[in-house]
């Protein structure tokens with residue numbers, strides 16, 4: 408993890424597999440996200456100590472464990488005021504909700520209760536909607552960016568946007584094959600929103616800080632469009648319908664994702680469903696329950 412300066416003395420980020428932002432204003436310091444576990448947070452705290460930088464606040468963009476798994480350790484070591492988006496806050500306080508929803512509402516099997524799906528519970532001191540807020544010394548603006556997580560908030564401070572997982576770096580897009588989304592339609596609306604934000608640069612949750620981040624945002628839009636087209640064309644091959652299970656398998660195989668464990672497969676199943684629901688919202692396909700199966704069909708006359 409490298410500690411990189413974005414604005415001298417004021418805005419930094421720890422660049423790693425999951426980025427962690429850091430804002431400084433006089434005697435206060437705010438982390439943006441907390442990494443996946445306590446060992447990540449230990450490294451963050453060590454570096455801040457070496458740099459003699461304060462830590463008084465924590466902002467969590469969304470309730471995925473790679474972004475909040477280190478928060479409980481931080482809270483055990485430091486008195487940090489912790490703020491998070493509404494709804495995401497419920498999951499942060501009761502992290503079993505993630506394996507629970509991925510497992511379709513059934514009590515999750517023990518193997519699903521791992522650190523990638525379920526972090527240690529986090530105390531939340533303040534819940535935020537989108538808007539303008541004064542958090543200690545920090546005048547921040549929060550921006551609702553759903554689609555990857557139900558109520559994800561980006562944070563805009565002093566001209567720099569911390570975008571959470573609303574877009575991915577180009578390298579990460581290719582690596583993921585099928586990016587994790589809960590609603591591709593909303594994710595694409597969030598990407599269009601990002602392009603319209605006036606700021607000097609942005610940091611994604613996975614990727615690098617860029618002034619010209621709008622090119623990367625556009626690459627995300629193009630990528631999702633490509634996946635939507637692929638799913639639509641695949642469904643057109645079978646006018647009588649393709650089951651949800653079948654299209655999940657076809658898409659995972661085509662994009663060569665690794666899903667040999669139940670937890671990974673459940674994440675991809677959710678992502679595939681996000682593309683299907685987007686096609687439904689765009690009236691490009693139809694759906695029905697047929698012979699006790701969830702089936703998707705191309706529009707008539709295609």
Ligand SMILES: [Zn+2]
Pocket residue numbers: 469471474555556572
């Ligand atoms: Zn995420």
